[in-house]
Amino acid sequence: MSLQIFPRSFCLALLGLALASPAFAGDPFRPYAPRNIGSHTEAAFNAIFREGNYKSARDLLAVAMATEPNEPLAFAMQASLAYDAADFEAMKLYAEKTRQAAEQLKPQDPLRGNLYLAVSYFLEGGYLLKKGNYLEAVSKAGNVFDYLDTAAKSNPDDPELNLLRGYLDLFLSKYTPFSQSDQVINRFQQYASPEYLKNRALATTYRDLKKYDQAMEYLDKALAETPENPELQYLKGQLLRIKGREQKDITLLQSAQVYYQVALQKQDQLSQAVIVQLNHENNAIQYEIQKLRDNPNLKSFD
Structure with a gap:
């Protein structure tokens, strides 16, 4: 497993926690017994994952952190955006703020408190990797899984827990036999929520497992719910390519x-990392189309 890309996978999971549902007190995960996660935090997540609008999300997240200072998810999101922008000192700062908010939350909500303690250690591990402290970074994995296990004791079927843990497990399953991937996928399908994020994760998982028909099936489901999201449109282009x-x-x-x-x-609303890759692939596909026009019997694009 490449430790270099491991933290980005989990950070992307943090970027993907949004579903408009004002009747549920800002809780995008639970139709029953909702937590009051906060309307501003939810609005920031809606911007980034339903709309794929990082630019708007940054402004909304600033409001969320100022008005909902005890919500660890807001600080975790800010840490993830800092990672995406390669601002690793800011990432470290917001990982610490995530931990502080999670500690405050834990007495009244052990599940979410422990869940975001796990997230804070994961973010810290990502920072340490970028600083070259590989052994120390790997040591944080024990904290991550210990807190995830503690969170699961409150309710192993919780949708928010299973969404975050599922993204992590699905990433790890790429480096294990497919039988284990099947087990991970089955649990993720059963318990994670909201649906469009679950379908997006399954689409990318099946893509990486080179099961492209299944990947397209789940991506189309995600697009049906969030058709204007440019990141999903980009992913659709990837699969067709x-x-x-x-x-x-x-x-x-x-x-x-x-x-x-x-x-x-819509590239002005995407993250810089996505913009660079999207433009690179768009240039490449223009070359591939022309090459195939010039040589219909082409054996290889390489």
């Missing part, structure tokens, strides 16, 4: 290019 390259099918490649270009129309 993979199939187009495999089948040497210019029509599939052209369809992929359409999705890339739709996503590019």
